[in-house]
Structures are given as structure tokens and as C-alpha cells.
Amino acid sequence: MFNQQNNDQTQNTTPGMVQMNKNHGGHELFDAHEIIAGIISMLDQYQMYDQHIQDPELKDILKRQSAFVTTMYNTIVGSFTTGSDPQVPTQQYKMMQNNDIVYGLKPGPPKKPNQSISELSEKGLSAYMLGQTKSLATLLAMTALEMTNPVLRRVTADSVPNFIEMSYEIFLYQNKHGYYQVPQLNDQDMAQMLQSYATAPQGNMSH
Template identity: 30%
Template sequence: MAAHLGAHETMEVHEVLSATITGINTMQLYRPHAKDPQLTQIMDKQLQFTIDEYNRCVQAVQHLSGQGATPGSPYAASKNFTPTYGLDHPAPASPNASANQIDDRDVACALLGLHKSSASMKIIAALECANPQLRSMMQQGAVNCSEQAYEVWQYMNQAGYYQVPTMKEMTTNTVLNHYQPANANAMGAPGYYQRTATMTYPTMTQ
């Protein structure tokens, strides 16, 4: 009897679930070190969401017979945010001498790193999934992680923990304005495919 899931998707989902357990444990480990009420609120919300999402995924894959896996609920992150650009005397960074020195910045950095890593793993898993329901679940999970990461980044940006370096406006404009729209009508022009098909190329001589 053939298995209901392919080898690649089975191993990718295994990696995702294993990493999610580590992520949940890590969030619980860092939680007592968070002091800012805004950060603790974000952590508690994200931790509970991650646990719920993990449980839904476990239930789906353990009872999966080609049907039943659902994408799950999207993460509801704040959308009312304007990023602050530029550097304003960023604080020097160095490793802590002990765990007693872990502060809100360390907690937020760890949380951001977890979500970035998880988003990458889940989108890679989605690309390996043959089962459409499981694929949708991994895709939604990747989006959820990106939303959680951006929520943490918003907090860090507002607190000055994650500043955004910029280039001169002229440099930025020069780089981006270098690209121009493609000629959408070029390939549809009369005789385009005929000309392409009849093009000759030099042959290799031995």
C-alpha cells in the first residue's frame, strides 16, 4: 500500500515540527527576561498562537489521508505602523557575560530570529509538498511567521533596537531607477516567433 505522503514532504514537515518545538521552548526560556509590557504582550500572544498552530499541524499530519489539512488562521498583526529610517547613535552590541544580563533587546532579537528561520523552513517545506492541503498549511505557516517577525521588528524599530541604515537619496534613486518596464508587446509583435525560430547560430567545430 502506497504511503499517503511523499518522502520529501514527510521529512520537511518533520523538520518544521521539530524546529517549532525548539522555538516554543526558546520562547518560554526567554519569556521571564522580558520586562517591557509591550514586549511581554507580544510574546504571550505569539507563544499561544505558535502552540495552537503546532497542535493543528500535528493533528492534521497524524490523521492525514490525502484530505483534512487546513491552512489555519492567519496571524493578526498590527498594520498601523510607519517605520523609522536612519541611524541615531545605535548602542554598541556585544555578547552578554551571563544570562543575568539578558534584556528586552536580547529577547526581541531572539524572537525575531526564530520567526525568520521558521518562515524560511515552512516555505521550503511547502515547495516540497505534493499534498495540496498540507502545502497550503505550510504556506500559511510561512506567512504567519513573517507577520510575527514584522510585529517584533516594529517593536524593535520603535524602541531603537533595530535601526535601518539608508543611502543618500540620489544613490537610492539611481539604483532603483536603473530598472525600466519590459516591452510587453515585443513578444507579441507580428513575426516575432517566426524570426526567433529561423535564427541561425554558429556551429561548433571539432
């Protein structure tokens, strides 16, 4: 009798388990856990940065990015747990910075690690934020290549441009304030580099 009940239970639970296994590959499950944990880490660390940011402009960037990424998190978790289209589709992040970039290097004191929390500044805090968004852009791009579930794959891939945009917004903020300087080649070297390639003729490939 016990064996019979055991078999019945196995039969009742197996179909659901098989269906779930068909929905996600094993490698994909590990990748999804990694990106979800990474997004949680970003949101948690943004809360810590927020306590030390004095500049209203950087604080506004942090608040807008946190709100956007929280919605993104819910979208990814929804598609991960159900394998179906999430209730809130992937949104498009809109940055507030303009595209003006300051080129060239200006002399300044050499960098070194802070000796205490009191030395935290917008320069460092914005760099930590940039590190978070760049890491997630890379991670999501890599994991999207390994996804088997089409919905989760699309949601993950569609989130990559948003982290690129957030990274660019932080870079522009840093550049404007002289925290992220951009060196250039001299005109002759730049011209030579830009003229290094020629377009290929378009035509039918021979068989």
C-alpha cells in the same frame, strides 16, 4: 501452519501500510518532522524568554504569538497525521504594531555577548524572538516546495505569511525602541537606484 499465519498477517497489514506510503513521500516526512520540531523549539524558547521580559508590550507580543503558533502547531500536526483537512483551518495572524519606521543610525556602544543571564534585556530577547520567526518562515517556505500531500503542502505554505507577519511585528517593536536601526542611502543614490529599471512592453509571445 506458522508460515500460513505469517502470510495472513502480512496480507492484513500491507494494504494499510501501502495506503500510508501513498499519502506522504519519504522526503516530505523528514521535512514535516523538521518543521514540527522547529515549531516546538520556538514555543519552548518563548517560554524561557517570557521569564526574563520586563516590558509589557514585548510580553504581549510574545503571548499573542505563542497562542497563535500553538494553534498553528495543532493544525499542522493534524494535517500531517491524517493527510486530510485539519479540524482547525489555518488562521491569519494580525499584528498590533503600526507600520511607522524610524530611519537612520544613532551612535551607541558596540555589541558584545552577555557575560551572565542578568544582562538579558528586551533588546536581546526580542532579537532571539525575531531569529525564531525568521528561521521558521524560511524553513516552511522551503519545505512547502517539497511537499507531495496537497493538504499538508497548503497548510505549510499558508503558514509562511503568518511567520513573516510575526517577524515584521517584532522588527517594528525593535525599530521603535532603537534596537534595530535602518540606514538609508543619500537622496541622489536612492533616486538612481529607484530609477534603474523600466517596465517591459506587454504583448503576445511570438511562436
